[in-house]
Amino acid sequence: MKDSLKQHFPIYTSSPDLAYFDTGASALKPQVVVDKIREYYSDYGVNIHRGLYEASDRATTEHDTARNIIAQFIHAEPEEIVFTYGTTHGLNMLATSLGQDLKKGDNIVLTAWEHHANLIPWQQIAKKTGAELRFVDIDTDYQIDIKDAKKKIDSNTKIVSFGHVSNTLGSLAPANELIGLAKHVHAITIIDAAQSIVHLKTDVKKLDVDFLVFSGHKLYGPTGIGVLYGKKEKLEQLSPVSFGGDMILDVSYNSAEWHDVPYRFEPGTPNIAGAIGLGAAVAFVQSIGLDEIIAREDKLTNYLINQLSSLLNVQIIGSSDPPKHHGVVSINIAGIHTHDIAEILNRHNVAIRVGSHCAMPLMKKLGLPGGTARFSIGMYTDEKDVDTAMTALKQAIDLFTQIM
Amino acid sequence: MxxxxxxxxxxxxxxHPLNRKNLESFTTEKKSHNPTCGDLVTMQVLFDDDGKVKDIGHxxxxxxxxxxxxxLITDKVKGLTKEEIVAISEEDMLSMLGIPISHARMKCALLGWNTLKSMMNEL
Structure with missing residues (x-):
């Protein structure tokens, strides 16, 4: 394909026949990101901050530049960007810190589609404090039921935290409405943007959300790096939960004073290469253009859903309306366990993810103990990949329907 | 094909699975889970007075x-004693299946065998 974006991704040089449908778990890495990380390790791979020599100064500058690029990408200020190790780390930080102020009678509102990363940290806090967990239900079209949200969010709600896009269903949460309901009762708002950051434009000012977290590796960046965005005044109210070097202003044997935000949340030597690599990934996404990426992905999602729907026995676990899917299409095939689907697809170099997608409560709710077979796409996914997947799926269906 | x-x-x-059933009375029961693919199994074993497997269900x-x-494993152990069941090796299980099992599918292939073995060891 002439205008393919595959050319930017070196994995297609070593595996030209790969049909990759697991971007939702981790996006492939473009050459510019690989080069940027290699450059750090080979040319100036030293520690940041206070190194009064050239290599350290360069590392610090590159690290700061990455923070600036990411801030601009989500319409935030650089001091509102905390580097973490990923979405899970960011959500654990928030739950641990905000949980200190919770008590019995308070409630935390999540949704029925949360990834375990935005569920288990809150379960732990609820157990410790006696706060109640509530889950906004989904409707028959696999979308957030806003009427239910109005019932669940009340004057005792202290925190509303939700996955912006479901990693299983591909549905988009009505963020503005949920945040509006939360603000009405003065609850803290958190968006888990792990899935949405790569498929949608993220504007934290327009969302007016207090905190938003995402991972670098789902955004064409390296693993082990993520971002916790917080409104400056909210970050300043947040107590650090990890302690050590670099996060302090002044220390005596018995006490310490915290550094400014965001540094007070970044103790120890951070993932310097990861942050610089993520900066390069975001710059790369911007060079292609998020509008262009979204247009491609929308077209491809439409094609994928149409093709999948044409197969007998295939049930889409998600909206039947293609525009309501954001990078993710889950299916179930009657009579074939998801693991067997993945096995047969792999023989055709088609990489999908099957199982519960770290959303076990949702799978139980939907009555799918074997989970779903999930196709998740990226900027590089094309119609040929879909066609390869369809051939493989047809083979799986034939194989499993021959003996009845 | x-x-x-x-x-x-x-x-x-x-x-058409064999021994896929619920036993009304049993000597021992165990639930097991393979989180990779969501496999969830409950096995029940009933021993007779001679200590041999009288019935088994999953x-x-x-x-x-x-x-x-x-x-395959539930059919294999009928009439066997606890010691004879424990003596069934991983290789025995894989050879009963008679297909090449990749690293990723090993947990699926051995789920029943593993569950049965730990049941016997807990007896």
Whole structure:
């Protein structure tokens, strides 16, 4: 394909026949990101901050530049960007810190589609404090039921935290409405943007959300790096939960004073290469253009859903309306366990993810103990990949329907 | 179609599993879970007065490989003693299946065997 974006991704040089449908778990890495990380390790791979020599100064500058690029990408200020190790780390930080102020009678509102990363940290806090967990239900079209949200969010709600896009269903949460309901009762708002950051434009000012977290590796960046965005005044109210070097202003044997935000949340030597690599990934996404990426992905999602729907026995676990899917299409095939689907697809170099997608409560709710077979796409996914997947799926269906 | 992994025997056992049932009375019962693919199995064993397996049942959800393996192992142990069951090796289990099992599918292939073995060790 002439205008393919595959050319930017070196994995297609070593595996030209790969049909990759697991971007939702981790996006492939473009050459510019690989080069940027290699450059750090080979040319100036030293520690940041206070190194009064050239290599350290360069590392610090590159690290700061990455923070600036990411801030601009989500319409935030650089001091509102905390580097973490990923979405899970960011959500654990928030739950641990905000949980200190919770008590019995308070409630935390999540949704029925949360990834375990935005569920288990809150379960732990609820157990410790006696706060109640509530889950906004989904409707028959696999979308957030806003009427239910109005019932669940009340004057005792202290925190509303939700996955912006479901990693299983591909549905988009009505963020503005949920945040509006939360603000009405003065609850803290958190968006888990792990899935949405790569498929949608993220504007934290327009969302007016207090905190938003995402991972670098789902955004064409390296693993082990993520971002916790917080409104400056909210970050300043947040107590650090990890302690050590670099996060302090002044220390005596018995006490310490915290550094400014965001540094007070970044103790120890951070993932310097990861942050610089993520900066390069975001710059790369911007060079292609998020509008262009979204247009491609929308077209491809439409094609994928149409093709999948044409197969007998295939049930889409998600909206039947293609525009309501954001990078993710889950299916179930009657009579074939998801693991067997993945096995047969792999023989055709088609990489999908099957199982519960770290959303076990949702799978139980939907009555799918074997989970779903999930196709998740990226900027590089094309119609040929879909066609390869369809051939493989047809083979799986034939194989499993021959003996009845 | 002749498939190296999904042989007719495997697919047949998947569609028509052996010993897939709930025992009304049993000596021991165990639930086991393979989180990789969501396989969930409950096995029940009833021993007779001579300490031999009189009946065995399994229920749950799983892929073709795990379900076929469960059918095979449950049929194999009928009439065996606890010691004879424990003596069944991983290789024995894999050779009963008679298909090449990749690293990723090993947990599926051995789910029933593992569950049964730990049940016996807990007796």
């Amino acid at each position: 002749d498939d190296i992994l999904y042989k007719d025997m495997i697919l047949d056992l998947y569609k 229920q749950g959800e799983g892929c073709a490989i795990s379900q076929a393996a469960l059918s």
